[in-house]
Amino acid sequence: MEKKPVKITETILRDAHQSLCATRMRIAQMVPQLEALDNVGYNALEAWGGATFDTCLRFLGEDPWERLDTLKAHLKKTPIQMLLRGQNLLGYNHYNDDVVRAFVRKASEHGVRVFRIFDALNDITNLTTSIDEALKCKEHPHVQGCLVYTVSPFHTNETFVELAKKLEEMGCHSVCIKDMSGLLKPYVAEDLVKKLKAAVKIPIELHTHYTSGFGSMTYMKAVEAGVDIIDCALAPFANDTSQPCTETMIETFADTPYDTGLSRKALIPISKHFAEVKAELIKEFNLKGYFDVNPNVLDFQIPGGMLSNLVNQLKEQGMEDKYQDLLDEMPRVRADVGYPPLVTPSSQIVGTMATFNVMMGQRYKMVPKEFKDLARGKFGHTPKAVEHDFLHSIGIKDEDIIVDISKEDAKENTVAQFRDELAKEGYANPTDEDVLSFALFPEIAKEFFVAKGRM
Ligand code: CO
Secondary structure, three states: OOOOOOEEEEOOOOHHHHHHHOOOOOHHHHHHHHHHHHOOOOOEEEEEOHHHHHHHHHHHOOOHHHHHHHHHHHOOOOOEEEEEOHHHOOOOOOOOHHHHHHHHHHHHHOOEEEEEEOOOOOOOHHHHHHHHHHHHOOOOOEEEEEEEOOOEOOEOHHHHHHHHHHHHHOOOOEEEEEEOOOOOOHHHHHHHHHHHHHHOOOOEEEEEOOOOOOHHHHHHHHHHOOOOEEEEEOHHHOOOOOOOEHHHHHHHHOOOOOOOOOOHHHHHHHHHHHHHHHHHHHHHOOOOOOOOOOOOHHHHOOOHHHHHHHHHHHHHOOOHHHHHHHHHHHHHHHHHOOOOOOOOOHHHHHHHHHHHHHHHOOOOOOOOHHHHHHHHOOOOOOOOOOOHHHHHHOOOOHHHOOOOHHHHHOOOOOHHHHHHHHHHOOOOOOOHHHHHHHHHOHHHHHHHHHHOOOO
16 A cells, blocks of 8 residues: 555644643743654644743743744754634734734744644635735745634535635645544544545645544544644643644554654653643642543534633632533524634633623623624624624624624734834833734733833
């Protein structure tokens, strides 16, 4: 049989600890193993994204741009991958094209070599600017477009194939099936990968979470169907709400046509280190660190990264007993708002709305602005148009409904406007990086600048 080695993208530096340890891993806990990770032979090391950026500023007192510089200094061979939310960048709003382009350029300058770009609603309009800018970066990063995977009456393997074709036409170098909640079942994955391979020429990568227990089986069927790259996490941070285990996958495909060529033995000291890091994180931040398999995620569809935070939040508010009510309310709210895939920011928006509905004991008694924005099209087109009766019932008038999202984005602040705003707050000559941090997370960035003596 023809050899077709499958490649592995390692998520230990981003998604793995985001999913199991609330994104709390520090750069100091990564550095001791970066050289070893660089020598493994991974396709890429995912290391940067929205939650890592946010957590650096908010909890860890780390400058996310400096983290990227440190990673770049140690990773000489393996591309650094970041996860970018299209027109949302790493924040929760939509940004002006000017800010999107500036951010992508800076990230590339600081060492991002794989841009994985997605939009929560799979609305191509929201991907256009960031993909275009990433393709123009002088460092020539790899640009990957995402199919944000979900299950609904409005999503089929065929609709995902159509989206993949568009991403290829836009110039993407590869396509990622981003299954953030672990909803992709093994035989569905086989069918989807076969259809994608028949429809597009660029490589296909698969990213799943183990939440529902399908992970390893899904990867096996996808690999047999021709998927080119799979996302895995080293053993201490694998499975549960994280990715399938790197070591397991290496051994699964060893001595088969799909042999990764990677050595499980070489990973033993690296995993030993990260097992210690995990124990430290669980202790320091009072985390649970593991999650039971939950096939019912097929109904509530909360992504791995969010589930760990949600459990902590409910615990803090003494509302642990409402957990199941909340999970039951999620799919109802999602249907009301046009079946968006649940991933940041739509997952947070739907999650918050569902939480309010459960806490108030009455549905839509209190409706947050972000939920109204999602319903009226401020984040792009929802897979199914939201019913007008529903829009009216939560206080949205016909003239509030947004048809052309790019016109709305143009009204947002430019980089120069954010710079002026920061100057007015008392930070006179900020670096471009600090202006961008401020644009994304205004309040916590300011607190961070003050703590660091920059303003
Ligand atoms: Co993920």
